[in-house]
Amino acid sequence: MLIAELNGRLIQADEVSGKSKRAAENSPFSKPAYHCPSCHESVVLKHGQSRIAHFSHLSISQCPYSENESQAHLAGKMKIKQDVTALGHPAVLEHVFSNINQRADVYVPTLQTVIEYQCSPISFAEIKRRTAGYHQVARRVLWILGARYNTGTYHSDMVARFAQYHCRLGFYFICFSKEVGYYCLHYQIREVAGKLTADTQNFFSLKALLQFLKSGEPTAKWRANTNTTRRLLLHQLQNIQRSNLKRGRTWLPSVSDCYAFNRLFVGCPMICHGHQGSGLPIFHQSILCWRVWLILRLFDDGYRFISDDLLAGLLELSREKFGLEFAQINDNHRFFKMAFKRLLIELHDQGYLRHSVAGIQILKQPVWFDSYDQKRWFILTADRFL
Ligand SMILES: [Zn+2]
Numbered sequence: 219m220l221i222a223e224l225n226g227r228l229i230q231a232d233e234v235s236g237k238s239k240r241a242a243e244n245s246p247f248s249k250p251a252y253h254c255p256s257c258h259e260s261v262v263l264k265h266g267q268s269r270i271a272h273f274s275h276l277s278i279s280q281c282p283y284s285e286n287e288s289q290a291h292l293a294g295k296m297k298i299k300q301d302v303t304a305l306g307h308p309a310v311l312e313h314v315f316s317n318i319n320q321r322a323d324v325y326v327p328t329l330q331t332v333i334e335y336q337c338s339p340i341s342f343a344e345i346k347r348r349t350a351g352y353h354q355v356a357r358r359v360l361w362i363l364g365a366r367y368n369t370g371t372y373h374s375d376m377v378a379r380f381a382q383y384h385c386r387l388g389f390y391f392i393c394f395s396k397e398v399g400y401y402c403l404h405y406q407i408r409e410v411a412g413k414l415t416a417d418t419q420n421f422f423s424l425k426a427l428l429q430f431l432k433s434g435e436p437t438a439k440w441r442a443n444t445n446t447t448r449r450l451l452l453h454q455l456q457n458i459q460r461s462n463l464k465r466g467r468t469w470l471p472s473v474s475d476c477y478a479f480n481r482l483f484v485g486c487p488m489i490c491h492g493h494q495g496s497g498l499p500i501f502h503q504s505i506l507c508w509r510v511w512l513i514l515r516l517f518d519d520g521y522r523f524i525s526d527d528l529l530a531g532l533l534e535l536s537r538e539k540f541g542l543e544f545a546q547i548n549d550n551h552r553f554f555k556m557a558f559k560r561l562l563i564e565l566h567d568q569g570y571l572r573h574s575v576a577g578i579q580i581l582k583q584p585v586w587f588d589s590y591d592q593k594r595w596f597i598l599t600a601d602r603f604l
Pocket of ligand 1: 254255256257258259275279281282283284
């Protein structure tokens with residue numbers, strides 16, 4: 219930790235004067251009585267040429283802030299505090315909110331914003347708990363992630379824990395690492411044929427990053443050409459087929475669900491893949507599983523007409539089964555509504571249904587493939603997939 223209490227006042231470790239450091243080293247009796255602002259136990263100042271001055275609990279302690287903090291974490295939160303201060307907003311390091319029993323890495327009182335710099339692993343439950351706690355005392359919570367998260371590889375559990383949503387930039391999160399010295403924005407996070415991908419942009423100051431979030435124009439909207447889509451779809455299909463042959467469990471729920479309808483999961487109609495197999499990163503596994511589940515219910519239950527109420531029920535049930543919950547975004551329903559609307563539009567455009575008063579009318583069935591090979595051949599040779 220960077221902050222301790224000394225004689226009832228808060229003091230930052232790198233601001234302890236050289237004189238008092240030397241005095242403390244020379245005489246144990248003149249050691250200043252630093253205390254942890256959270257648990258009030260004694261802490262000692264640690265410093266040296268190669269490490270950042272910080273305080274550490276004297277003995278093994280129950281205090282949640284007694285764990286060893288990495289140098290990267292200490293350095294990062296100091297830099298973030300400096301950057302926020304440089305923007306004209308006084309920032310407080312390690313601000314203790316005693317009413318919720320949490321300590322924010324950086325708190326910006328004028329903006330009522332908590333900034334957490336997360337370098338170590340953290341579970342979904344824990345980040346959700348902390349975020350909810352901060353929302354009781356602050357207007358905004360911003361998680362900035364350390365180097366371990368700045369890899370360019372994305373997983374749905376990362377999106378669930380850290381992603382925020384921006385009307386222009388889509389799903390995004392921010393990384394910062396003191397070593398490289400810049401902020402990296404990962405935005406337009408999306409799923410393409412079962413794989414998550416994103417655009418990235420680096421910013422050498424927090425100011426430039428905030429400016430971009432406020433009014434920056436994202437790079438041209440991503441569009442894959444037919445051959446890229448073909449390659450990605452074949453890859454996803456092959457991945458499913460391999461897993462099935464090895465009796466893997468990854469796709470088993472969808473495989474079994476299709477089986478109950480006398481259908482083959484890998485043979486699902488092309489409409490299940492959607493345009494370019496891409497969409498919002500809001501599913502545990504893949505958009506494909508969600509779409510196949512819905513296509514079976516819409517077309518294989520023998521309906522000629524499906525009411526708006528039944529559609530809403532299906533959407534809700536499918537969200538519960540396949541949807542991600544987010545720690546940083548309050549309402550995930552709107553994303554599912556968007557994805558569902560898009561599916562219905564595509565089904566309409568392909569002539570499978572038409573909208574009528576208070577519901578949809580089924581016009582024809584999407585065609586399922588009989589085998590993996592038949593579908594593979596179709597994807598290999600088709601000019602268009604829908
Ligand atoms: Zn403590």
